[in-house]
Amino acid sequence: AYVVTEACIDVQDRACMEECPVDCIYPGERMMYIHPDECVDCGKCMPACPSEAIHWEHRMxxxxxxxxxxxxxxVREQ
Ligand code: SF4
Incomplete structure (x- = not known):
């Protein structure tokens, strides 16, 4: 799965949400989060993020x- 990291904190641009074909990116209080079981590894969110906050878990x-x-x-706590 792809993962949202620190650079999203207090930014939450949400451009990633618009790109995600399976709507698995969720807004938290201070950053966005990606549901690891719903993510289909398409990679579309990564270049959309202006903060470069999204990384692939295997190249973290x-x-x-x-x-x-x-x-x-x-996402487990939702
Ligand atoms: Fe959504 Fe694709 Fe990003 Fe996974 S890699 S969060 S499916 S846009």
Whole structure:
């Protein structure tokens, strides 16, 4: 799945939501989150993000690794 990371915090541009074909990007209080089970790995959200906050989980910069769990946790708590 693709994952929203730190650069989204307090930005929440939402351009990603418009690109996502399966509507699996959800707004949280301070950032967006991607549902890891609903994401179909199409990659369309990534270039749409003006903050470059979205990464593919398998090419996640190590400093953003915590956001893989953060995205999964957020949608589980909804
Ligand atoms: Fe949606 Fe595709 Fe981004 Fe997954 S990779 S969140 S399916 S736009």
């Amino acid at each position: 910069p190590p400093e953003h690794q915590d956001f893989v769990e953060a995205n999964a946790l957020f």
